[in-house]
Amino acid sequence: MNVAVAKTGKGRAVSDLFASVEGRLPGPPAVIAARREAFENYERLGLPHRRLEEWKYTDLRALVSEVLPLAASPDAAALKRAADAVKAHAIAGARKLVLVDGVFAADLSDVKALGSETSLKTLRETLETDAGLLNTALTDAVIALNAAMATDGVVLSIADGAQLSAPIQIIHIATAASASSFTRSQVAIGKGARATIVESFVAAGSKAYQVNDAVLVKVGDDADVAHIRLMDDAPDAVNVTSQFVTVGANVKLNFFNMTSGAAVSRLQGFITLAGEGSELSVNGVNLLKQTEHGDTTLVVDHAVPNCVSRETFRAVIDDRAHSVFQGRIIVRPDAQKTDGKMMTRALLLSDEAEADNKPELEIFADDVSCGHGATAGALDDSLLFYLKARGLPEKQAQALLIQAFVGEAIEQIADDGLREHVIGIAERWLERRS
């Protein structure tokens, strides 16, 4: 993509946007310089389109008709709506960290309750002394744009050996309509620590907004981590999230994503197994209806020997919705005894629903066990008839089978309370359907 093309059409809109908000972006001159560089990267690349292999099924340039202006700071009424949204979406017992329209809201957050083993700074504070957070190992256009525009985020550090009993829930709330927010967060989990991190994306009365989030996760040796992401944005929103995860040795990491909102969404996860003996479980559910487009793109990189990775994905696709799953497992030359498997299944509830599954194995070691599987199909008529013959109306019979279908991914969440919370989101999605 050359500069001339990037500056036309949608490229132009963002370019104007950056110039107009540069003064509002946090950070000392060195950080602003890094942002400008990131933005130039973005300009050079342009919004991703279908001729880029990684974005083949998610032509952002076609799907996102315009890049919206940066959201203004929320006013009192917006903060009141946000407070109500926090109540509605909080997980019982969780320590809440709230970002409203891309800015950390201390008043809505449980900062003091975090305890001494968890340190919290905002991205804003961190950038005063360190521009490093704006760098990532891999850059595409949306990641570059995020580095250029990120207004805030949480920078969490969980001490070595900490055994956190309460989940930490980062809640992204959109209150501004027709505006975009850019957030970037970091979660560093110490050696031998045990923690549960939940990320929630919800709307508080806002419509047609755009979210571009980036998360950097570092998991120390011997840690035991559950990481759950619940993307339940407004039906006309756009959410593009990039996650960079580095996993140490002998770690247990259980990641789960649920996409149950947004007109256009993409979660791209880049997970590197950098220490031996770790077990990675990555699971997800897409619940899509109408013309929604939901993309989960994962790269699991086995950089060292003796790690296990498991990926279980389920997509439920209704109406004219489109679900994308791209899963790549890379096994580096040294990563012998790697055991990596992924399975993705799509349930098509209408003739016009579409599923694209692209599993890829890139194996450079010779003593490994890797595999993948993908299926797509409709609900089984014989099961539906059995349930109907027992008194369930059509929609209820379908709902029961859909719950069972997604249950295979949801049951990977070990914590009873969290699992019930996620099942509740799926149930509400099914109720909206009938």
Added chain:
Amino acid sequence: MPLLEVKDLKVRVEEREILHGLTLTVNEGEVHAIMGPNGSGKSTLSHVIAGKPGYEVTDGQILFRGEDLLEMDPHERAAKGVFLAFQYPVEIPGVTTMNFLRTALNAQRKARGESELMVPDFLKKVREVSKSLNIPQDMLKRGVNVGFSGGEKKRNEVLQMALFEPSLCILDEMDSGLDIDALRIAADGVNALRSPKRAMVVITHYQRLLNYIVPDVVHVMSKGRVVKSGGKELALELEASGYAQFEDAA
């Protein structure tokens, strides 16, 4: 009024007519056996009564307590009291038997304008019935029929029959795939449900099942029609002489 009246029923599957004008009347409290060779249309009849898609009724009527059953969706028929015990009960991974039983029972009650059964009452009832059918409690926590043996699947059908308390039970080849012990347990369960208010239609190829579930009336089906009806002794007669005579008759 009869509980079930099938009048001159003609049914096609794709372009082929399977039932060519079948008539059958079942009153409350009666147990009818329908016997016949493979391909005589026995299972088609049971599927059409339950409302399975894929069958085209071209002529005739099915009345249930005088109401047109063919106008009702399968779930409405179930709520009215029609129960089909499947020849091959399906496996439903991810839906526990307990959840399935409760959801189905409450859906039927809701359709009848009754209140939902409270959980403790429901659990008590399930425990009682499953105990009498020799169904272990841990089976109820597993996916519906997942990993069940043939006998366990059939007992699960009888368990549902006992819980839902239908007024018409259609047992489609209940004996298929069962050894004699499994058959006896399932049949005992069925016999315990015989009542003056409930009718049963037992569909079977073999006379053997009728030693355990003794019918009031036996019908012989051949080539899509009932060709002979009689008392329980008709089943024994068939056992001795086979179906060939009726195939010729039809």
